Amino acid sequence: xxxxxxxxxxxxxxxxLLPFFLILAAAGIFVLSGGSLTVQDILNYxxxxxxxxALVLILLSSLKSLTVFFPIMALLVAGGIMFxxxxxxxxxxxxxxxxxxxxxxxxxxxxxxxxxxxFDRYPKLGQLKEFQQKNDFFFSYIVRIVGILPCDxxxxxxxxxxxxxxxxxxxxxxxxxxxxxxxxLIGASINDPSSPMFILSVASNILLSVGSSFFYWxxxxxxxxxxxxxx
Numbered sequence: 001x002x003x004x005x006x007x008x009x010x011x012x013x014x015x016x017l018l019p020f021f022l023i024l025a026a027a028g029i030f031v032l033s034g035g036s037l038t039v040q041d042i043l044n045y046x047x048x049x050x051x052x053x054a055l056v057l058i059l060l061s062s063l064k065s066l067t068v069f070f071p072i073m074a075l076l077v078a079g080g081i082m083f084x085x086x087x088x089x090x091x092x093x094x095x096x097x098x099x100x101x102x103x104x105x106x107x108x109x110x111x112x113x114x115x116x117x118x119f120d121r122y123p124k125l126g127q128l129k130e131f132q133q134k135n136d137f138f139f140s141y142i143v144r145i146v147g148i149l150p151c152d153x154x155x156x157x158x159x160x161x162x163x164x165x166x167x168x169x170x171x172x173x174x175x176x177x178x179x180x181x182x183x184x185l186i187g188a189s190i191n192d193p194s195s196p197m198f199i200l201s202v203a204s205n206i207l208l209s210v211g212s213s214f215f216y217w218x219x220x221x222x223x224x225x226x227x228x229x230x231x
Contacts, residue, residue, distance in 0.1 A: 061095035080187020107159025115160035144175025
């Protein structure tokens with residue numbers, strides 16, 4: 001019995017330390033890549049074990065949120081390549097949730113002073129704040145779907161402004177859904193660029209970017225018209 005108890009302690013200790021090892025591995029990958037990861041870099045450094053590979057992808061997404069300029073799309077495409085499509089959609093959704101949650105909580109702990117500094121640095125956020133006055137959920141959704149500001153800056157502001165996390169995460173994930181879908185399908189079909197799935201996914205991604213810019217332009221135009229009519 002004593003012999004069995006001693007054996008059972010090893011896996012438990014390993015599981016306790018595993019997240020720390022994975023964080024170190026994710027940080028090491030980022031440093032070794034020169035601070036900028038490509039899809040191929042992610043594939044090269046990912047473990048062969050699918051569960052560990054999924055955890056590393058999620059941790060890299062969380063790490064990405066601290067770098068501002070690191071592209072989330074590379075991680076989502078890599079996820080589409082590494083896993084079967086239904087699994088990759090789940091893993092990529094968790095990766096995005098980690099990506100937008102980490103800076104949110106950092107901003108929340110930093111406080112309102114950070115929100116004021118972000119406003120000064122990014123005036124476009126002030127223009128969109130009109131949506132926040134109507135609904136926190138819709139505001140969290142619209143800033144993601146429009147995508148005119150860096151994802152991580154928006155997350156920092158949302159946390160610093162103390163927007164309720166439930167409204168923030170549900171609205172943010174809904175706004176990210178088209179990006180998750182298209183990026184995952186691009187990864188799933190990247191080995192066959194002539195396939196309808198790949199072509200439609202790339203086209204949808206482009207249309208999403210163009211449509212978001214057009215929506216923002218149209219909203220700005222209507223806002224200026226309302227301001228002119230009031231004055």
